[in-house]
Amino acid sequence: MTMTVEETWVAPQAGGPLDATVTIPGSKSLSNRYLILASLGSRPVRLTGLLKSRDTDLMIQALEALGVDCRADLDSPTEVTVVPPSGGRFRGGARVDCGLAGTVMRFVPGLAMLADGPTHFYGDQQAYRRPMRPLLDGLTQLGARIEYLGQEGFLPFVLTPPTHLVGREVTIDSSASSQFISGLLLLAARTDGTMTIVHSGQHLPSLPHIAMTVEDLRQAGVQVQANPDRCRWSVEGRGTGGTQLPDQVQVEPDLSNAAPFLGAALIGGGQVSVPNWPDRTTQPGGLLPKYLEIMGAKVNRVRDVQGSATCRVTGGEAIHGLGDFDLSPAGEIVPSIAAILVFADGRSRLHGIGHLRGHETNRLKALVTEITRIGGQARELDDGLAIEPVPVQSMHGAVIETYADHRMATFAAMIGLKIPGIRVRNIGTTAKTMPDFPDMWKRMLAGEGQG
Template structure:
């Protein structure tokens, strides 16, 4: 294990007065990586604009390149990328795919490997070896794949050998550990010969907005999908080698989950933070954020912007309220940001429906309980979530906070540091998983520099 001195940690800046900032948020990780996959599954070049460029999307671009997809980055603007699928829609076998710690890469790219002309080897960060993979790989096995596990069964690393031909059929998996298993199968099903029906057999299904996002993006790519989330069934028209047909150019929405630390800062630090280009309609779970923040005590205004989408302006209120018993299963990925705000609440919160966060970048329930306790707060894991009790702010104190290679634990710690002096953060660079320059953006927000 690498140990770090205090000097190597990042001193989280405190808010020394009410915030007054406009922050432009880079493209959505989830949309960027879906569009990259959907473009690769098509038969014509697609130009993606406003694409997120961060570790997770660069890993996706690297994975596509390894499989024979030509991804051309605009030399004048790195967020514009043209994706050129391989001729005939057949991906290059014999590839090695590095998934890093990216759920979207490890759960979506094996689908592409089903259409390759040879086996593909999947590997990733050591920490990724603990992220669940088995239900996805069982689904792919039902579609004809052969999986050879190279480490622990059910986890990375593994080799996937594709079937000679991908034929649609009914596939049943338990997706309670991650919605990404269903999304990965849905994306691939667009290229099957004949229809595919995907059935979820488990009790709980997290992150339903992310599944709705996959369905909407497939439809945008001309693929017919019947979605019955209430019955846990999704059917996809298989378009065979005709593949998907995204428009020639697709603009990516800002990442609304990455907006959460900045908008949440207005509650913790006081004042106002605005995020421009807030989509009028979105499938991103971050679309639920304005409503959550209002419940917690913020004032939220959607300020019209004349021509484009409105600006979301969040103003911190007098008090921060606990959420009581609250189901966060639709928006698990923003739990660390919500939790950071709730540390300062005047009442308790019991966040439910998020047991699957134990299989995220790290065991987030354990990490959040540990880090809240470390600064003098009170939190404990629940079977399906996290309980946070109010503690007077003068009892909270500085500490060196761990981030567990988890970008959202790093932004969580930065949020805590807005109000508590002496917070230092280990490995702030881990935020590069989904945000290219979080420390710079945070500093500019605190300085009130307009990033709009």
Template sequence: MVTMTAEETWEAPQAGGPLDATVTIPGSKSLSNRYLILAALGSRPVRLTGLLRSRDTDLMIAALETLGVDCRVDLDDPTNVTVIPPAGGRFRGGARVDCGLAGTVMRFVPGLAMLADAPTRFDGDEQAYRRPMRPLLDGLTQLGARIEYLGQEGFLPFVLTPPSHLVGGEVTIDSSASSQFISGLLLLAARADGPTIIVHSGQHLPSLPHIAMTVEDLCQAGVQVQANPDCCRWSVEGRGPAGTQLPDQVQVEPDLSNATPFLGAALIGGGQVSVPKWPERTTQPGGLLPKYLETMGAKIDMVPDGQGSATFRVTGGESIHGLGDFDLSPAGEIVPSIAAILIFADCPSRLHGIGHLRGHETNRLKALATEIARIGGQASELDDGLAIEPVPTQRMHGAVMETYADHRMATFAAMIGLKIPGIRVRNIGTTAKTLPDFPGMWKRMLAGEGQD
């Protein structure tokens, strides 16, 4: 595993020839953190297997333990974690939760603090102070919370004082900046003593597949949810102290969004890359990737394994096709990887429906346009997205590329380095947010080694 300081740079390796690799992807971050929350909201132990172990999930586990949840990690396999909810379903308040830069921690865990026995302070990395929190906290205030901001209003850090009783009711927020605000309220609503209706009041709601994922996970945990995304309205029948009821053991799917840089490498570097255990049915936004890659000129093969999943193989074509005007709102988190591929396309692309990426770990639209220009490419921000105008590869050049403490900007730079010599990536270690050993996995992919 590569260990580097934030100031050091990592030399992105070039593809020396057509790729021929199989890459095993760790568990989904989105599912891992949702299952951790749902297990904590229950009344009996749940064993999670194949859980992603990365900075984001470790922050979630630490946050749950701060609130009195017992998370027992299997010493032989740390991807297996048994979650034991606090007795009586009452969480422990009076402590500080470190959110780091993890959106799911800062937007899901405050809901648990609504069920605590004392106020809870939420803090995080300095960069997290720029990630919006106001819509979620307004929603929690409508459910009885009191919020004391310790810095800029609407952002970390803050102290949440819970209500004496979580009744439920109707909550209206504008979730245009992140679908996580809706998901955080849906998860909490499972423990209300009455029904909760959640309404989105804004014009645009990004990443609807992530909300669908939350709804499906709640249903798996025995919670009745009526979803009407066309009307931006969700109704949850709260189960009160009975809480959620996940199965005794839950297997976490591979992270399909984290597979995108590896599968996209087949288009940039040529050859083929396979990812096993690709679910035949999934709520992950990365499940849209086969359609996107095929549109860009890749050959797609799915080889069923007889276990409800398949080996997904991507073979690069003779050229990469631009996407023209293309709506990427359902899968905004894979935009950096898609952008890395489109730099080498045969025609322009205008990616729409992704304005909310300005509020992620960094302003991803500005960061992508800046870093593409840094290597001699051409890209510009749109009101709701990004325009990429391909230039000949020989006109692009190496550079030290910034990551902005954003894991997806780091993998974006690594993908570019497959084809452009002299790409160095500052703070490649930020990939540990969701991929604990990305540099090692990348090197093994290029070497054609199997990855367990």
């Protein structure tokens, strides 16, 4: 479904208890990390189950601009073979469109440190408000020269790499995003000598995403010493030897993208199942089943004859508030959690998520604005969000803004399950991670399997 920004999408209501199985596309976080790691290697890597979305398309286009060959399988676009540039040297003189993708704007500048000339980075207008300075300060400590073409510390900019990349200790304040640490960790695999990254700030958000990067590096044969309690990470750089993922890598489903669908079982009643749920994962979305249980859902893990696990969530008689709750390990699923808590029978104080003010939009402000717009009660906290219980009959339909943020769009769809008259402006922004979201949502409500 293609809609213009001006058009609105009528969010369908749940006509009765749900009974659906929804297959979730590959993880955006893992897809883009694997694309980077494969590009840093010395031989081709075949990625299967790769997410096809705007963010991964932007990543592939960025890598190709830098001289990487990304060959999509004509019969299966979720299978891509990544061929690194010869000699491990990336092409200079490139223009990289970051769009609104945090993983592109914060991971690809590390690759540009290995190019044979300057790289120009730009993106969507809204991306020019997303902070970049901590990463660029770190790259400057490693010898980069940054020319800002607009506001200092933000896109657009031109990065000129050093003539030689030597490992050293780099200190940055990554309080605004864990992606700054991850971007430096990925680059560290290619330094000559050990590179140590130190976070100097008080709070470090989304530690599971850093753990994901560390595990992916180790999977690629890189030695990493992680000490998150002391906010220090050391990587044994391999120079031009770089990284080497296995010849074939399977991408897990995006567990954060499962949140709107599994959460729908609490709001609409009935059950929703997501197959291929990993037994062990570094994705923050892996915490979702535990959170849903606390809110009153029944969660089961069912195995098929091949041993693959399906996560099945059944809504309870009531949705419970979370009280004072630390959501810092899984900030990216906050909009979905907030949509569920709008219908809770108790108050919630979600803490540890102040960094969401620097995502695709200021998500805390956006959530408060849209919850208030429909007659709910919410307010910002210094480090999070407070949501008060309001009877469903006191809330009403409205046109919900998405702020070009895919998770605000799925938040709105969840609200529309229970409140009639919800219309969503720019539902197409979900193409960032789920290009087929509107149809997937309708098929879920129709009880159709999505294999």
